[in-house]
Amino acid sequence: MKKIFFALLIITVATFTHAQPPVGPATPGNIYGEKTTAEDVVPLTDVTKSLSKIDTIQTKITGKVLASCPKMGCWMDVELADKSKMFVKFKDYAFFVPTDIVGKTVVLDGLAFTKTTSVAELQHYAKDAKKSKEEIEAIKKPQKQLRFLADGVLVVK
Template identity: 25%
Template sequence: MKKIVFAFFIFCGFAGFAQKHVHLPHGMVFGHKPNGIAPVPATKIEDFMGKKIRQTTALTGTLIRVTKEKGGWFEMDAGGGKIIAAHFKNYNITLPTQLKGRGVIIQGVAQRALIADDMQHFAGDTVVGSKQHQEKVNPKARITFEVWGLMVDR
């Protein structure tokens, strides 16, 4: 009987040690530390970019969810129901799912979704004329972001 009780405590002890809790303190960095560029709120990135297709910048915002841990794929809130789909340039980055809902600062390259009008893959989001209303662009996922570095802000 004593052996059974002893074995029970041993197995419970291993189960307790197997639980891991990831603590994400303020200032924790994934990839390169974002610096050198004043961050822009993610809700104003489209206005900041103007008509540019690509823009190197830093953003501040709330991380909605981590879609894929390996490679650092995540979604960021861009305000007004819009989403910024982001991933790390370096595939060796692993993001914990506990980042959901946290405020972050990211640095990298923002890029608009392109419309391939008549096989013109670099046409950009500038369709005018008779084809203007025929193109189907998802307005909620217009910006993608290639991240060089992420820092937990709050």
């Protein structure tokens, strides 16, 4: 009986400690994940130059959120200064962002890198974003993407 109770306790704690989307709107000044500031933001050109020489770079970058996982806020597409898109996930899924963050300008603090994303993963995110069946089925090739693993996100405006 004690073993069953202990197992149920562990399952309950694990369920409630799993990251959930934050309650409330994404407003300027809100920070999700580790504390960060808008100081020392690196220009995109510096990041892309560095990524041509090394695999990953610890950096701070800013952009406008174009899309976010509508279910839990577990990923974002961010438009950068050069109008390119960057796919953002959150370190260890330890935090998510509010689902109304789309349209906000954010500062991202974490690791930038490039990744070739599989067709299956691209289709998964398209399904999450509630794309049409035709749009999902049109994804036929892997895609090299600029990615970001955020330790912290600051809503700027």
